[in-house]
Amino acid sequence: MPMSAASTTGVRTGTMAILMSFWAWCGLLCFPMIGLTEDYLDAPTAFGSGGAVLIGQTAGLILFLTAVTLVRPFQLLASLTRLSLAQAAIVVIIYLSLGLQLQGDEGATFIGIFYTGLLMMTALTLSVVWTLEPNDLENGLGLASIIFCVFGISALAVLGLPENRNVGGIQPNLFAAPLLIAFIFSQFRPGLVSLAVRIACFAMVALVSSRFALIGCITALLVYELTYRPLSAWKLAALVLVVVSGIILWPQIASMLALDDPSRDASSGFSGRDEYWYSALSAITDHPFGIGFKRATAAEAGHNGYLKTVVEFGVVGGGLIIFLLACTIAAATLDAVKSAGRTLQDHRIACARLAGLVALAFGAFFQPQLLSLGDAFGLSLLLLLFRPRTKPAPYRTPVTQLHAPAMPG
Numbered sequence: 001m002p003m004s005a006a007s008t009t010g011v012r013t014g015t016m017a018i019l020m021s022f023w024a025w026c027g028l029l030c031f032p033m034i035g036l037t038e039d040y041l042d043a044p045t046a047f048g049s050g051g052a053v054l055i056g057q058t059a060g061l062i063l064f065l066t067a068v069t070l071v072r073p074f075q076l077l078a079s080l081t082r083l084s085l086a087q088a089a090i091v092v093i094i095y096l097s098l099g100l101q102l103q104g105d106e107g108a109t110f111i112g113i114f115y116t117g118l119l120m121m122t123a124l125t126l127s128v129v130w131t132l133e134p135n136d137l138e139n140g141l142g143l144a145s146i147i148f149c150v151f152g153i154s155a156l157a158v159l160g161l162p163e164n165r166n167v168g169g170i171q172p173n174l175f176a177a178p179l180l181i182a183f184i185f186s187q188f189r190p191g192l193v194s195l196a197v198r199i200a201c202f203a204m205v206a207l208v209s210s211r212f213a214l215i216g217c218i219t220a221l222l223v224y225e226l227t228y229r230p231l232s233a234w235k236l237a238a239l240v241l242v243v244v245s246g247i248i249l250w251p252q253i254a255s256m257l258a259l260d261d262p263s264r265d266a267s268s269g270f271s272g273r274d275e276y277w278y279s280a281l282s283a284i285t286d287h288p289f290g291i292g293f294k295r296a297t298a299a300e301a302g303h304n305g306y307l308k309t310v311v312e313f314g315v316v317g318g319g320l321i322i323f324l325l326a327c328t329i330a331a332a333t334l335d336a337v338k339s340a341g342r343t344l345q346d347h348r349i350a351c352a353r354l355a356g357l358v359a360l361a362f363g364a365f366f367q368p369q370l371l372s373l374g375d376a377f378g379l380s381l382l383l384l385l386f387r388p389r390t391k392p393a394p395y396r397t398p399v400t401q402l403h404a405p406a407m408p409g
Helices: 005-035 051-071 073-081 085-101 106-131 134-159 172-186 192-207 211-228 233-248 250-256 274-286 305-337 344-363 376-385 399-403
Strands: none
Touching (some): 005 051, 005 134, 005 172, 051 073, 073 106, 085 106, 106 134, 106 376, 134 172, 134 344, 172 192, 172 211, 172 344, 172 376, 211 305, 274 305, 305 344, 344 376
């Protein structure tokens, strides 16, 4: 039966409440960084430990959780029942890790339990975004990409061009992370605006020579293009052109990636953070069963999302989370290459999600954490990771028909 006008109005109001709170959260995750001081330049692992940045992170998270809980409580419960086995297993592992918090002083235990519970709630609440209509979903993520892109432009306008790769008091990777997310989110929505966002974000990432974000953008684009439409002659020609251009412009590319920097060349390790990694491995050896979410120090975390996950959840728990993340990416791959009985829009969303997951899985090697609450990287990973299974919409034009060549008239 068709919905009444009142019901339709209620649904639209709830949808706008969720989207507006999501957009506000995106803005609060990045714009406060424009006020960061030089103190953060040499200690990116301490990012978000206080000040306006922490206030923005907290306010955005509370606003989104409140909006979803109030306007879509039933969709929240329904999305929980549609989680895949891998997604549900990650939630269970996080829940069981509460036992690891029962150590140390009471204050640290309470904070650890609070953060662990909040992580589960955030992950499950973000899954409600996927219950929105496809048009609302792609428009919502498209506008979020614009917000992150505008952050980069605003930071450069206010703080000036980078000096030693730093934009004012913003460390290069902290500046580049929201721009990588903008690049990923822009692929959910077609059009010239989304294309402009990708070009602008890639240019700004290159300006600060953030390796993980540069490679992440390229990875997201390649995965999306290879799965969204069948391989064609022009794609092969474009690939050959890119390879030839890369060979010709290698000196410029090497300069962009700062490969001549002694602290970033091959002798410093691929990430330039080998010392951090050794500290994390020592922490894992000392605490093989884990120390609990949010209990690792900056040195123990290793400035590597995967190592920190093992430090916090243990060799077994952390290893399973990483394995289940890989399983989710494999399932997303199958979902992206499947086209039978699906619309072009659904297919594009599946391909964009896979592209984002692959790019973020790579980026997690160079981010301080894999699972987190207070940054654009953590927000987007939880969003893409916990997409519940959705029902097909057979009433729209299947993707196979939209991809088929037109018949001569």
